[in-house]
Amino acid sequence: MPLNEYRSGAAFPGVIGRTADVSTPAWPEPNRAPEGSPNVLFIVLDDLGFGQLGCYGSPIATPNIDALAADGLRFSNMHTTALCSPSRSCMLTGRNHHSNGLACITEGSMGYPGSNGYIPFENGFLSEMLLQKGYNTYAVGKWHLTPAEATSAAGPYDRWPLGRGFERFYGFLGGDTHQYYPELVRDNTQVEPPATPEQGYHLTPDLVTQAKAMIADAKQVAPNKPFFLYFATGAMHAPHHVPKEWADKYKGQFDGGWDAYREQAFARQKELGIIPGNTVLSRHDPDVPDWETLSPEERRLYARMMEVYAGFLEHTDHHIGELIGFLKDLGEYDNTLIMLISDNGASSEGGPTGSVNEGKFFNNVPDNLEQNLAAIDDIGGPKYFNHYPWGWTHAGNTPFRRWKRETYRGGTSDPFIVCWPKGIAARGEIRSQYCHAIDMVPTVLEALSIEAPASIKGVTQSPIEGFSLFDCFNDADAPSLHRTQYFEMFGHRSLYHEGWRAVCPWPGTSFTESGRRFGDPISYDQLIQLDAHGWELYNLEADFAETQDLAAAERERLIAMIGMWYVEAGRYNVLPIDSRGTQRFAIERPQIAVDRERYIYYPGTQVVPGNAAPRLLNRPHAISVEAVVPEGGADGVLFSMGGNDGGFAFYVQNGTLTYGYNYVADSYFKVVATTSMPSGHHIFSVEFTPTGPVDIANGRGTPAHITLLVDGEAVGQGDLPVTIPLQLGLAAGVAVGADPGSPTMPDYQPPFAYAGEVKRALVDVSGEPLENLEERMRMILARQ
Template structure:
């Protein structure tokens, strides 16, 4: 007899008698997807511009993504928000980024409804919707959607992947990570890579392997159960990390420079039909150096940086190909709806000259050509945190102007590939319907025949703000449903409406022409002036790349569109406009724990992320570690806050207590004890005492005096002529008993675990001297 089932919330349809022989059972109906429901796979690339994939005209080889395009569709009118987390929130919720509280990345939240960093639960994720409809749900790779203050072991975890509808997660919570030494999380706990770089570890390879394993785990049990996978590479965000042989494939291919790249890519785009034949290539950007005016050394260095980027992208494509082949091997490819997108245009975070350490850019530390040339053979390897210069950024967004963080099309127009062999008849075609990342969720729901729910986990849902693109799948002439779309990113604004685009650049059309750099604040009076004179207007039906400003001749239209921008801004919580850049990162935000002057940490616990770690930059502080040194001595790290891009480490090497400081790889400083460590239980301390002023504009934190102590007795002293002013670096979380991830100092291999026993560590930012606090420290540590 067939099992009788009933839906949750309905009456029990069986019979309950006094005994089983006069009763009939019925079972709660399992949550099953409809028969034949397709899998859904989002492949999200990071910082990939419109002109960087082979199938969008780039000279970089991306055969596997090209094959998806040949088997499906390429859209040439897809738009993002111009920044990573805001775009990702859109592609998972179908709502605009300010509706999601993500005007900026969570590190730049400012405490207004459109910018508090907390995606509302009434804006349900696609994962939450599909989970309700019988799907397995997996997130792999970059997340960056949890408020940064909530990314520690203290939680809360309700905005981590498993709190937003994903059943499994493997990846990293932040905005970028080292590809060789990533900061990994499995579900709700930190984990370490299974191999070292010397053993061949690379994050992309790891993510693909974990993705395949997740899919196989479920498919071998329930082959008919569909999955939704949100697969987000760390590539192509800096650091551009790839094994040398991949970069070497491109030796010499970029020696003719970024303008040559633009011209060749532009010609190829026209040949492919990915851009209209009447498109005019945007101008050479004033912020980009003239390739022919560069020295031989500069050209050599910058060409190599691009070779590394190209090798990194081809490497990424190769492993995406392995994931696609795995789906084919399982027989799942034909019925998988695949969407490939980048989160914004190519990134300008490498600055005008590129860098071997991106952390220099965030600390205003100028680049040193001689040092960078000396590092040229190691660029792309685990030693550096490298990024290319603005010239390659601009070239990567061909044919458009500008880049990530700005709302010209260079920042907002991205590759978008849709492939679903069983569901889309058209193959290898191009679509030009206007689209925005908020359209991905409604498109998936439309294709799957699923209605957006009105309630998720008891929370009434807000309306989805995007539009389905499904009508364009097999009809190239289907009318665009998305007629109006606002843009705002750190004061840079624009509006699309029915084929026209109004843009108000900030601080101007370029930094050179504006006479100001990124992050210049907009006052109320300045905003009034911008609204009167700062807007540009483009007719995209005739001017695909925004090269002919019609603001003067179409003044009435422009005025109407400016007003329309404010209507959209009011509708979606865009105001207030805040153009500050990295200054926003310094905003005070609610913390799980109250700020304090003393922090106690324990060995064997999860790394404490830098955003909830003690603030030790430019202020007096001491760190004391209660440890036991066995007979015969010990070595290893007692306490660390750093990685190979910057930070400090307190460790024992060659029997001596050592303080090491990495000034953004520009300089390394060491202070050692004058005598070997004694055996037994002791308190090992260092005191950091500022000795001069801070010069943030020139990338210099306070100089300092370092004193080393054993049980309050001075055993060593030294000077730091300069320290890091703003950000220790990506890996600068608190770790006790080891230096996990990339090594802070070059004279040991991570994790360099302490071989003795550590009981506790105390970070003291009261500024009191260690020799006066020794007994107090001993008592404080004993009580914790």
């Protein structure tokens, strides 16, 4: 006999008598999705260009993703914001990135409504919407949607995945991570990877394993309950990490260079019909050297970097195939609405020569060909944080010009595959309707026959800003509903309107032609000149790849579109225009705790992320660690902030107190005590005193004098000729008693936990000399 159930808010329909025998029960109705509701799976790849999937013309093997396309639809006209966090916010909310406060990545927030890094609660996530409708909701992989200063254990947690409608989370909170030593979080707690690189660990298969487990956990209990899985790989973002055998499959395949790749991919794209037959390949980029002008050593290095990238992509495709195969084994594949997309075009952060440490880019440090060549046999392994040169970036965005961070189509046009065997009759077809990442949420809602909620958790919701693509699922000729779309990223602006695109490039059409660099600021006077003379105009109906500038011939149309851009900018909180790049990382942002001059940290706690840690770059500071040294001594890390891409560690090796500094994996410096560590209870300190100017533009932080102390008495001194100017290792955070993740210094294996007892650590940024250290420590602790 079915239970008597009633909906929340309805009157109790049972009978309440004086005793149970004359009463009839009724139960609150569980939150159930309608029978037969499809699962929803978003697969979000990182830094993948329009021309890098096999089914979009690439020579790289992606058979599992190609199979999704063969079972569904490929879109040739999908657009993103040209950067990761902003695009992801669009995918999950259906609102534009400035409406979400994400003009830039969260680490680049600037304190304006369109750029504060805080996605408003009135812009509900798809996870929050579907949770209300009886769905399980899971997020696995890259997040990067929490303000960077709010990712510590102090929270607040309301903008972590579990605070935005996801019931479970496993992945990393930042923009990228080491694929062998990731900074992992499960739900709201940091966790260590389940294995080491030596044991065969790699992040991508781990993410797939966790996603499968989440789905199975619920399906074995409630097989009819649908799920929404947001699956966002760390791939294909740098570091390009993959087991060597995957990269070796591509040996020799890129020896012809990036222009040969472009020609091959371009021809294949026309053959596949993913681009119109009249498309003209965009020009060879002036910032990219001709392959034939490179030395044999350069060609060998750059070809290997691309082999590693290709192996990384095929490896990722393989594990995506395992996830899809799991859905088939469960019988869930046919009724799962799958959307696969990249968050922006291919990335140029490897610079003109590629890099074995992407951290150099974020600190304006030039790469060194000799160093990169010396690393060639280890590229793709755990030792390096590698990225290919921007010649491959240009090739990866075939047929378009430019790349990530710029709003030419190379930065904003991305692969987009939709597969839903039960809901889409078409197989292997191409759709050319104009669309943007903000269209994904309204498309899902219409496919599920769900209206966008008026409120979530009592918060009145803003209007959805995207348009549903549902009509074109089974009608290739359905009209494009998305008629106008603005773009802005680091001052690079464009506007799409009814088949035309106006583009105002900054720093320019190329660095070579403009004489400017990424991150150069736009002044008010320059903006006036750009609006008068800097805009280009393209008719996409006749010129898919933006090769024929019609600004002079269509002046009236261009002027109207410039005005339209400003209308959209006012509507979506785009202003002020701020073109600064890596300089944004140094901007101070509000912290949960008031700023202070002294910080106390403890062992056995979660790593404190860099954005919530003391600001130590280019300023005097001291670090003191209270520890107990056993008889016979003990080795290990006392305090660390960094990884193998940069940072520092204060540690004991061979019984000797040591300060090690990793300057973006370019140079390593060590200051070693002249005496052995004494046994017993002591306070071990390192004092950092700047000795010269900072040159941020050229990637040089202040030089410094280092003093090592035991109980306030100097035991060693040395000098750092250069330090990191803007950002320690991309995953650098405060760790006491160990160096988790990748090793900051190359002379030990992580976590290199201290074998004695660490009680606490004091970080002092007051600039005062270390005098009466024990008394100062006691007084500070008394105030905690």
